Amino acid sequence: MVEVGAVRVPGGGRPRRWRGSRRGREAMGTLAEGRRIAGCLRGGIAGPAADAASRGLRSLLDADAVGIGGLSGELTWSGRPADLVAAERLAGKVLRTDVRSAGGGVAALPIHARDELAGVLVVVGRVPAAAAREAALWVGEALERALLENSAEVAQQAELRALRAEISPHFVYNSLTTIASFVRSDPERARDLMLDFAEYTRHSLARHGDYTTVAGEFRAIEAYLALARAVLGDRLRVQVRIAPEILPVALPYLVLQPLVENAVRHGVELPGSSGLVQVSGEAAGTECVIAVEDDGPGMDPEYAAAVLAGRGRPGSLGLLNVDRRLRTVFGAGYGLVIETAVGAGTRVLLRLPRFQPGVVAS
Numbered sequence: 001m002v003e004v005g006a007v008r009v010p011g012g013g014r015p016r017r018w019r020g021s022r023r024g025r026e027a028m029g030t031l032a033e034g035r036r037i038a039g040c041l042r043g044g045i046a047g048p049a050a051d052a053a054s055r056g057l058r059s060l061l062d063a064d065a066v067g068i069g070g071l072s073g074e075l076t077w078s079g080r081p082a083d084l085v086a087a088e089r090l091a092g093k094v095l096r097t098d099v100r101s102a103g104g105g106v107a108a109l110p111i112h113a114r115d116e117l118a119g120v121l122v123v124v125g126r127v128p129a130a131a132a133r134e135a136a137l138w139v140g141e142a143l144e145r146a147l148l149e150n151s152a153e154v155a156q157q158a159e160l161r162a163l164r165a166e167i168s169p170h171f172v173y174n175s176l177t178t179i180a181s182f183v184r185s186d187p188e189r190a191r192d193l194m195l196d197f198a199e200y201t202r203h204s205l206a207r208h209g210d211y212t213t214v215a216g217e218f219r220a221i222e223a224y225l226a227l228a229r230a231v232l233g234d235r236l237r238v239q240v241r242i243a244p245e246i247l248p249v250a251l252p253y254l255v256l257q258p259l260v261e262n263a264v265r266h267g268v269e270l271p272g273s274s275g276l277v278q279v280s281g282e283a284a285g286t287e288c289v290i291a292v293e294d295d296g297p298g299m300d301p302e303y304a305a306a307v308l309a310g311r312g313r314p315g316s317l318g319l320l321n322v323d324r325r326l327r328t329v330f331g332a333g334y335g336l337v338i339e340t341a342v343g344a345g346t347r348v349l350l351r352l353p354r355f356q357p358g359v360v361a362s
Helices: 022-043 050-061 084-097 129-165 169-185 187-204 214-235 257-267 301-308 314-330
Strands: 065-069 075-078 101-103 106-113 116-124 211-213 236-242 250-252 275-284 287-294 335-340 346-353
Touching (some): 050 065, 050 075, 084 116, 106 129, 116 129, 169 214, 257 275, 257 287, 257 346, 301 314, 314 335
Parallel strands (some): 236 275
Antiparallel strands (some): 065 116, 211 250, 287 346, 335 346
């Protein structure tokens, strides 16, 4: 079999590596350098890799010197202009006027991101004006992509903080009160429940890393259910069946625990009610499927759809955040599916890929 990227020599000779034309090789080099510069700009135009970005731009433009800087006016240079003061004066003029300025073999151009002035690019040497202009546009687009990526990460972290803030004070109070009631009558059980409470709060408030494992999430779920059974007594019945092969699967923090808490809160915890909460998980080819089910009052399917569309009541924030975070991490093909009807209980299905590049438990 001929290796990929090779061609067969006529007459059955040994394959030789295809090297492409000179123009093609130059284009590939330019694209690779552009990708590297974009990576340098992820930290911002004045970030820690700004010097590497300015060196890359100088190489691409074949300029004598290149300077880039943000709105503060401080420039990071690769090479040094013959008249540094004049070059920095042009850069300051651009930042004040948002208009290109040039003179004496130096061109200073505004950099825009999200239609706003974000910084300045200074090019020194015999570089065509069109090339310098395209470089400024390209830097602006790279900054804009970095801003979007950072915004997505901030939003995801905000949603996780919102889930952590949803820990029910009522549940915490009832758990501690129940533990206190066993301190004298059954100190061993009080001790076990206190350890469960510590595990539950540790996992819910964890700050390290972005991902855990199914096993890690279920340790917190078991602690929560132990506390819930102590508080609710015979009103709560639980069945948990998890296939061992999915326990190492990595997933974001707090995507299973809120589903179980939601099942207990809305399916069993209501005054005068009791019920069964079932949690199951199994492998399905390259995916794992986890279901959380209760036999409580259920809900209108239209309202369930509204919850996942962000139009539910404030108490439905947990389901919405879990669904969004799953789709952000694993793609639009994943997320939650809610099966429910009034008087027929609720079943929440969650599918995860068993292996996902970049998703590694801490």
